[in-house]
Amino acid sequence: MTLENDRFLRALARQDVDRTPVWMMRQAGRYLPEYLRVRKQAGSFMDLCRNRDMACEVTLQPLERFDLDAAILFSDILTIPDAMDLGLYFVQGEGPMFKRPVRDAAAINALKAPDAERDLDYVMNAVSTIRRELNGRVPLIGFSGSPWTLATYMVEGGPSKDFRHVKGLLYGDPAALHQLLETLATAVTDYLNAQIRAGAQAVQIFDTWGGALSTPAYKAFSLAYMEKIVRGLIREHDGRRVPVIVFTKNGGQWLESIADIGADGVGLDWTTEMGDARARVGDRVALQGNLDPSALFGSPKVIRDEVARILESYGPGNGHVFNLGHGISQFTPIENVQAFIEALHELSPQYHRG
Ligand code: CP3
Numbered sequence: 001m002t003l004e005n006d007r008f009l010r011a012l013a014r015q016d017v018d019r020t021p022v023w024m025m026r027q028a029g030r031y032l033p034e035y036l037r038v039r040k041q042a043g044s045f046m047d048l049c050r051n052r053d054m055a056c057e058v059t060l061q062p063l064e065r066f067d068l069d070a071a072i073l074f075s076d077i078l079t080i081p082d083a084m085d086l087g088l089y090f091v092q093g094e095g096p097m098f099k100r101p102v103r104d105a106a107a108i109n110a111l112k113a114p115d116a117e118r119d120l121d122y123v124m125n126a127v128s129t130i131r132r133e134l135n136g137r138v139p140l141i142g143f144s145g146s147p148w149t150l151a152t153y154m155v156e157g158g159p160s161k162d163f164r165h166v167k168g169l170l171y172g173d174p175a176a177l178h179q180l181l182e183t184l185a186t187a188v189t190d191y192l193n194a195q196i197r198a199g200a201q202a203v204q205i206f207d208t209w210g211g212a213l214s215t216p217a218y219k220a221f222s223l224a225y226m227e228k229i230v231r232g233l234i235r236e237h238d239g240r241r242v243p244v245i246v247f248t249k250n251g252g253q254w255l256e257s258i259a260d261i262g263a264d265g266v267g268l269d270w271t272t273e274m275g276d277a278r279a280r281v282g283d284r285v286a287l288q289g290n291l292d293p294s295a296l297f298g299s300p301k302v303i304r305d306e307v308a309r310i311l312e313s314y315g316p317g318n319g320h321v322f323n324l325g326h327g328i329s330q331f332t333p334i335e336n337v338q339a340f341i342e343a344l345h346e347l348s349p350q351y352h353r354g
Helices: 007-012 033-042 045-050 052-065 079-083 105-109 121-134 147-156 164-172 174-198 215-232 252-259 274-281 293-297 300-314 334-347
Strands: 088-091 095-098 140-145 202-207 244-248 265-267 286-291 320-324
Touching: 007 202, 007 320, 033 045, 033 052, 045 052, 045 088, 045 121, 052 121, 052 334, 079 147, 079 174, 095 147, 105 174, 121 140, 121 174, 140 147, 140 174, 147 164, 147 174, 147 202, 147 215, 164 174, 174 202, 174 215, 202 215, 215 244, 215 252, 244 252, 252 265, 252 274, 274 286, 274 300, 286 293, 286 300, 293 300, 293 334, 300 320, 300 334
Parallel strands: 140 202, 202 244, 244 265, 265 286, 286 320
Antiparallel strands: 088 095
């Protein structure tokens, strides 16, 4: 099937584009009133994820409002531990929680990687429904959490500020943590490959909590497992390359190492300067980012200035996918998102030839 808008895939392949492509992490979600209406109809967030038509509807919602260059599957990174029977539930204001956290070697031993096509079939159904409804407008991004980030939720039993349980395991029983990460790397590889077979045209690995680790711990407990996943992914499907983006929040200091694991793109949060990042990775990978999501609380003028600054920092030429440096806040005024996308459309063509 032909793709009407392939800017996002071209930028990841470091090919020329007419303007810098853009999508936003968490682009479907609570800042959109139409999302809140569908979630209410579904009953809960997980019910929404499990309903292919509703998951498709909310995936397309941001594309109806804004001229974005990619869609991202509506789902969550915690579908894998949910399929491992940890008892996922959401508490208003506290975030995701697990009824049965995995705290020791015995619990880790008992875990098995889910069979994605069987145990997470609702995700694959959502992917194929979205692909059909997109009808070639823009590419569809699939995603997963990194093994380390999934492990933080599974071991802590919910969100954490200090990661004391999972870091307790890291320093107290590293072999057990390695076993958990090994199981998760197998699960993530299988999950992403199933999404690709179902129709995902690019995939992103969210390593939200990699930046909480020391440098050697990051390399051994997060990056090594993402490298393993990248090496195990289907890289060509339906005659087209399927690019992989790796995003470690707060991973700017490890950029060169991240660029070496074989991914096509590296996501940056807002703390690393685009131009410096580009100089450091050269033409090894494309870069994605990195507007501070909080800039969307500024005026349209401030937003435009920030977009201009980031485009200028990256400089002319290919290999840049514009994005936020992390997920969009649920409190973001919608007109400011519009101002962001308009500024990018107006300012970015001058950085590309033709
Ligand atoms: O980008 C997209 O639009 C695709 C959908 C998406 C969601 N979660 C939907 C969602 C993606 C890519 C994610 C990834 C995710 N989920 C991450 C990694 C990315 C990041 O932001 O760092 C993490 C850490 C999670 C775990 C998770 N799920 C959290 C922390 C929350 C918020 C809980 C809360 O109460 O604030 C969720 C739930 C969730 N996932 C929501 C959405 C739209 C909100 C659910 C709701 O409607 O109430």
